[in-house]
Amino acid sequence: MHQSGNRSTSSGRQSRWSVAVAALAVVAMASCADGTSDAGPLDGEDQPNTTVSAQDLLGSDDVAVGDPIKIGLVSDGRTEAFDNTDELRAGEATAAYFNQHQGGVAGRPVEVVTCETGADPAKAADCANRFITEGVVAVTLSQSGFTESIWEPLHASGVPTFFSQASGEKLESDPDSTFMVLNPQAAFFGLPIAVAEADDADKITFVVIDVPQAVEIVEASGDEVMGRAGLDYSVVRVPIGTADMVPQMQQVVAEGADVVQVLGNDAFCIAAFEGLAAVGFEGSITAVNQCITDATREAMPTGLEGINILSSLAIGADDDETFQLYRAVMAEYGHDVEDVDNFTAVGGYAAVAGLLTALQDLEGEVTASTAAAAIKEMPESLYPAGGGVMYQCGGSAVPTSPAVCTNQWLRAVLDAEGHPSTYTVEDSTGLFG
Numbered sequence: 001m002h003q004s005g006n007r008s009t010s011s012g013r014q015s016r017w018s019v020a021v022a023a024l025a026v027v028a029m030a031s032c033a034d035g036t037s038d039a040g041p042l043d044g045e046d047q048p049n050t051t052v053s054a055q056d057l058l059g060s061d062d063v064a065v066g067d068p069i070k071i072g073l074v075s076d077g078r079t080e081a082f083d084n085t086d087e088l089r090a091g092e093a094t095a096a097y098f099n100q101h102q103g104g105v106a107g108r109p110v111e112v113v114t115c116e117t118g119a120d121p122a123k124a125a126d127c128a129n130r131f132i133t134e135g136v137v138a139v140t141l142s143q144s145g146f147t148e149s150i151w152e153p154l155h156a157s158g159v160p161t162f163f164s165q166a167s168g169e170k171l172e173s174d175p176d177s178t179f180m181v182l183n184p185q186a187a188f189f190g191l192p193i194a195v196a197e198a199d200d201a202d203k204i205t206f207v208v209i210d211v212p213q214a215v216e217i218v219e220a221s222g223d224e225v226m227g228r229a230g231l232d233y234s235v236v237r238v239p240i241g242t243a244d245m246v247p248q249m250q251q252v253v254a255e256g257a258d259v260v261q262v263l264g265n266d267a268f269c270i271a272a273f274e275g276l277a278a279v280g281f282e283g284s285i286t287a288v289n290q291c292i293t294d295a296t297r298e299a300m301p302t303g304l305e306g307i308n309i310l311s312s313l314a315i316g317a318d319d320d321e322t323f324q325l326y327r328a329v330m331a332e333y334g335h336d337v338e339d340v341d342n343f344t345a346v347g348g349y350a351a352v353a354g355l356l357t358a359l360q361d362l363e364g365e366v367t368a369s370t371a372a373a374a375i376k377e378m379p380e381s382l383y384p385a386g387g388g389v390m391y392q393c394g395g396s397a398v399p400t401s402p403a404v405c406t407n408q409w410l411r412a413v414l415d416a417e418g419h420p421s422t423y424t425v426e427d428s429t430g431l432f433g
Helices: 010-027 054-058 086-101 121-134 147-156 185-199 212-229 246-254 266-278 294-299 321-333 343-358 368-376
Strands: 069-075 110-116 139-141 161-163 178-182 203-209 232-238 259-263 284-287 308-311 404-406 408-414 420-427
Touching: 054 321, 069 086, 069 121, 069 343, 086 110, 086 321, 086 343, 110 121, 121 147, 139 147, 139 343, 147 161, 161 343, 185 203, 185 212, 185 259, 185 284, 185 308, 185 408, 185 420, 203 212, 203 246, 212 232, 232 246, 232 266, 246 266, 259 266, 266 284, 266 294, 308 420, 321 343, 343 368
Parallel strands: 069 110, 069 139, 139 161, 161 178, 178 404, 203 232, 203 259, 259 284, 284 308
Antiparallel strands: 308 408, 408 420
16 A cells, blocks of 8 residues: 655645645636536436426426525636636526425525626635625535635625535534535545446556645545555656656556546646557546546547546436436526536536525525524435435535535546546445545
């Protein structure tokens, strides 16, 4: 088993973990808008009925009445580098669906208060303060590089936060009013471990962009997580901007890697994939989803088939009822959504629908306090557009990270064009203490 030097405390590992995820989020922020689409069915027995009509998916009317309750929806929005405003439009359409067909929350209609950070931490904090001023009962988001800037004022004011994807020691350890659906460590460790187990492999090599925070989290947490999985591992650091990774990939092959996990942005991953192909690597390749963008597909039009990526959403899975419902909601209520199959739009839907699903059993007075209590007491539910992933907030998924709501996620396998061809629900329970 690989041993890393200078092992740190749990608190130190979590702190570096939060910075590492934030670093990758910022590096890949513009590419996140590219998304993935054109996916095929779910794998195996998970394929749902494909004959359900849009009206059946939407269900009968259950119209919310009375004074509206407010929830906040935050997005990095539009900047010079990218445009994520479909997140907000899709989120508003989702609330309209819940108001018409799901009785809103506690029978009252939901009003979505939207705010854009502009990829600026000061504006992120301003969004939080605006939500507090306007009296929202909870705040949700799909993705942002500035979650802590949003979270801190809200947490101090007792407003519950429901984040689809987030990380951070303070967020993950809060048992009271913070909820993050997906376990952030799955992106680094869960995927390659699942593939290694499926391949009956012995060793994983992490090819990591040489940003100190990213390298440190793999090395600091690797012994613990990989030890639980019973797998050997190594870490290969590659400097940012390395165009030719053949020497590093020769090292990977020489050291006997069975699975290679690539951690970086799209330009980094392109060089890694090309290097692995050049040295004839015959094992499995896994990657964070930031690796796969339109730029990656253009650079490697025939070289992405069979690569595994972790996904939080079953985008393009036309045979999956959770994605079919998303499409039905957008067709009925999301006429202003510009790119329905883009990750940003589906993410905005999932963020709002995930929060409102968690609040469905709330009765009586609706306040920030009662909303937080209802989320903690929610039953296990299907994650919206999640392809069969189940979530349940309340602290049981990861005992040391009570804010995390599930250890499940989707493993997507890319086709020849670099789009997911199948999705498989995976579960990393037991890997993360």
